[in-house]
Amino acid sequence: MNAPDRFELFLLQDGEKKITEKIFTGLSNTSDFILLKEDHTLGNLIAEHLKQAPHVLLAAYKIAHPNVPEVMIRVQTDGTITPRDALRQTCQTLVQMYFALGREFQKEFALRQFADQGDQGGAGNAGGQGGPY
Amino acid sequence: MLAEIPTMAIDLVQIEDNSTVLADEFIAHRLGMLPLNAEGVENLFYSRDCDCDEYCDRCSVILSLHAKCTGDENMHVSARDLVPSGERISQTLGNPIISDPDGLGPLILKLRPGQEIKLKCIAKKGIAKEHAKWAPSAAIGFEYDPHNKLHHLDLWYEQDAKKEWPPSEYADWEEPPQEGEPFDYDAVPNRFYFNVETAGALPPDAIITEGIKVLQIKLAQMVKDLSEGDGDGNGAYDGPRSPEFGGGGADGWGGGQDPGFTTPYGNGGNQSAWGGAGAGGGTTPYGTTPYGGAGGSSW
Ligand SMILES: [Zn+2]
Numbered sequence: 001m002n003a004p005d006r007f008e009l010f011l012l013q014d015g016e017k018k019i020t021e022k023i024f025t026g027l028s029n030t031s032d033f034i035l036l037k038e039d040h041t042l043g044n045l046i047a048e049h050l051k052q053a054p055h056v057l058l059a060a061y062k063i064a065h066p067n068v069p070e071v072m073i074r075v076q077t078d079g080t081i082t083p084r085d086a087l088r089q090t091c092q093t094l095v096q097m098y099f100a101l102g103r104e105f106q107k108e109f110a111l112r113q114f115a116d117q118g119d120q121g122g123a124g125n126a127g128g129q130g131g132p133y
Numbered sequence: 134m135l136a137e138i139p140t141m142a143i144d145l146v147q148i149e150d151n152s153t154v155l156a157d158e159f160i161a162h163r164l165g166m167l168p169l170n171a172e173g174v175e176n177l178f179y180s181r182d183c184d185c186d187e188y189c190d191r192c193s194v195i196l197s198l199h200a201k202c203t204g205d206e207n208m209h210v211s212a213r214d215l216v217p218s219g220e221r222i223s224q225t226l227g228n229p230i231i232s233d234p235d236g237l238g239p240l241i242l243k244l245r246p247g248q249e250i251k252l253k254c255i256a257k258k259g260i261a262k263e264h265a266k267w268a269p270s271a272a273i274g275f276e277y278d279p280h281n282k283l284h285h286l287d288l289w290y291e292q293d294a295k296k297e298w299p300p301s302e303y304a305d306w307e308e309p310p311q312e313g314e315p316f317d318y319d320a321v322p323n324r325f326y327f328n329v330e331t332a333g334a335l336p337p338d339a340i341i342t343e344g345i346k347v348l349q350i351k352l353a354q355m356v357k358d359l360s361e362g363d364g365d366g367n368g369a370y371d372g373p374r375s376p377e378f379g380g381g382g383a384d385g386w387g388g389g390q391d392p393g394f395t396t397p398y399g400n401g402g403n404q405s406a407w408g409g410a411g412a413g414g415g416t417t418p419y420g421t422t423p424y425g426g427a428g429g430s431s432w
Contacts, residue, residue, distance in 0.1 A: 006263045006264065007181070007263055009262050009263070010137070010260070010262045010263070017358075018354065018355070018358050019355060019358045019359060035355075038351075041136075041137075041348075042351060042352075042355075045348075084359055087355075087359060088355075088356055088359040088360060091352045091353075091355045091356045091359070092352075092356050094348075094352050095349050095352045095353050095356065098345050098348055098349045098352070099349065101345060102342055102345040102346070102349075105338075105341055105342065105345070106338075106342065109338045
């Protein structure tokens, strides 16, 4: 049958590269990046953050067909840095931001749990009733 | 990102005996939906990355079920009756989640007097992009700007929008707009409210933390790819096409008018039509796949 393998949505096949850069000649300092096996999660996130990055003039993404797990991101810079560097820096910044977010979340959650336990005289936890947690 | 957090779910069912009113497939499907404990799932291999042929203790958890109705009344078989067996990585990983007051867990099927069910389930690690049964959460709520200060919403109303739209539960968390306050054109949403409801496999806070981790891994992998691949040849990219488009020509899509490309699905082989023919650069710090993979699986 012609049913696609279930993992084709998120696993790179043999010989596929995660990121391919293609220089876009219609604009100066512009490249298209093609991310294979990704979706709006990464496309939207990166494009939105690229727009806030320094030296970036244009950033946008598209998913040309909903059945095809490919993201295209177009980046134009002012020439101080290459689009590739802009994308790399944005990704690095995002990793650090998520690091901070994760740390803050765990800290706040622990505090909250502690406070809730105080309220209920040590019984139960912040999550809910009855469950295994 | 809550679609890509690895959890456990029953993926294979070997049925030895089934004299119930339900068909084998039907039962197998029900079993697949059961939430299983996913704490410590990072220590388990994906089956596709494992050395074994089909499944083994390093990439799966075995649960067996054997029940026969010997009494005069119908018997209920529930998740509690699944018995884990084999060498397990931890004593909790893969256990059915039981959170009801009676301690029975979800009902799988019912047996009439004399009926019997005997089967073996193989639970594997996976993500919800492959099948929704691996989703760690049943529902994620998301909201921002409860007072609609940014005017991102245009509220429908009959007489008075204020009366007809009850305030959100987060409305108390933010200052309501003042009467006659000028609209702030520069304002952007900067406060987001998430409501995470778990299916039981992971506690809600772990879902958030794991989601962050998955995103970080993705982004870190991108940084790595972007750093090492400097200056290598890029395959030509002609944009993705619908898998059905053109294709074999035998279907009703306009026949063989459109030669010159293969569809991503079918056509045998791994040759996908989408660019990226460039060789090399495939090894990642996480093994051959970006997920888990051989070697240390501690993210
Ligand atoms: Zn195995």
